[in-house]
Amino acid sequence: MNRVIRAALRLFSAPRVNMREDYEKVRRLQHRLAALPPSRYHTLDRQIVSEDGSxxxxxxxxxxxxxxxxxxxxxxxxxxxxxxxxxxxxPACAAMADLTGCVVASVDYRLAPEHPFPAGLEDCYRVARLLLEDPRRAGIDDAGRIVLVGDSAGANLAAVVSLRLRDAGLRRASRQILLYPVTHWDHDPATSPFESVRDHGSDYRLTNTEIQDYFELYAPDPVQRRDPLIAPLNAADHSGQPKSLLITAELDLLRDEGEAYGRALEEAGNTVRTHRVDGALHGFITLPRFSRPLREAYETVNRFLDEDSAPAARGPA
Structure with missing residues (x-):
């Protein structure tokens, strides 16, 4: 990304949305943007009953x-x-399906602030557990073919779901793909342990202020944000995790914590691939299919998927 483009991005990043007040407006805008152009996707909607039936x-x-x-x-x-x-x-999930040649199952988990932590996590955990226990629900016979994937907060949920499945002694996915994940609780440039928070927390696509707003809506109690179910980098044990692909964006404040999570997984004995997309911003998975960061990311994903995968891991009897 050349200096002119970077300067323009900084200029347009100045007027920021107050997410705590305007999240409903952002949701409506996202829907309008996703509806253009009219969809031509082959999809099928299903529903899974929550654990408590509510x-x-x-x-x-x-x-x-x-x-x-x-x-x-x-x-x-x-x-x-x-x-x-x-x-x-x-649009992003349709592109994911076409560019990987895989079926994609997208989970519509409950959102904060209407449903703060752990509501969304419980929904993701419920769906993952059921599909891994009975992969025929996903149209396959082998749970080892189910890959956990998420981007940003969704990658946070994927990582935490995987840790929870291990702790519960349940069948786990054999692979996970984490795209620029949230793994840590502190994004204050004065106290964060990560340089990317200071280098990119006031520029471009995602800022320190925005992620702080998100945390306040998702987990209003500041102490709770250090819980490994919110900040998986804080987990005491990262062993027993799937073969993992970590993809980060160079110009993203979450870059360093995503790569730190990859190192934590590797140090705990897991197989990990980490790839940084140079010149990329946070959220690039939603870019048009012709964009260079998106193409590079999917080339990396496809190489990862082509590697031999072990059967899905089981917990202790």
């Missing part, structure tokens, strides 16, 4: 134009646990 969790199934792999990508969308849903992420 509500249903929508899941949208995306079929690729050409299915080249047997894997099913179980996808948790980004949006700071506050915005985003299966409607606004439909």
């Amino acid at each position: 509500h249903r969790i929508p899941v949208r199934i995306f079929q690729p134009r050409e299915r080249r792999r047997d894997d099913v990508l179980l996808f948790f969308h980004g949006g700071g646990w506050v915005t985003g849903d299966i409607e606004s992420y439909t």
Whole structure:
């Protein structure tokens, strides 16, 4: 990214939305943008009953134009646990299906502040657990073909779901793909342990202020934000995790904490691939299909999916 483009991005990043007050406006705008142009996607909507039976969790199934792999990508969308849903992420999920040749199952988990932590996490955990226990729900016979995928806050949810499945001794996915994940609780440039927070927290796509707003809506209690179910980098044990692909964006304040999570997984004995997309901004998975960061990311994803995968891990009997 050249200096002129960077300067323009900084200029346009100055007027910021107050997410705590305007999250509903952002949701409506996301829906309008996702509706243009009219969709031509082959999808199928399903619903899964929540653990306590109080509500249903929508899941949208995306079929690729050409299915080249047997894997099913179980996808948790980004949006700071506050915005985003299966409607606004439909173009991105359709692109994911076509560019990987995989079926994509997108989970419409409950959002904060109407449903703060752990509501959205419980929805994702419920869907993942059921599909891993009975992969025929996803149209496959082998739970080892289910891959956990998420971007940003969705990658946070994928990482935490995987840790919870291990702790519960349940069947786990054999692979996970975490795109620029949230893994830490502190994004204050004065106190954060990560240089990317100071280098990119006031520029471009995502700022310190915005992510702080998201955390306040998702987990109003500041002490609770250090919980490993919100900040998985804080987990005492990162062992027993799936083969993992961490993809980060160079110009993203979350870059360093995502890469730190990859190192934590590797140090705990897991197989990890980490790839940084140079010149990329946070949220690039929603860019048009011709964009360079998106193409580079999917080239990396496809190489990862092509590697031999082990059967889904089981917990102790």
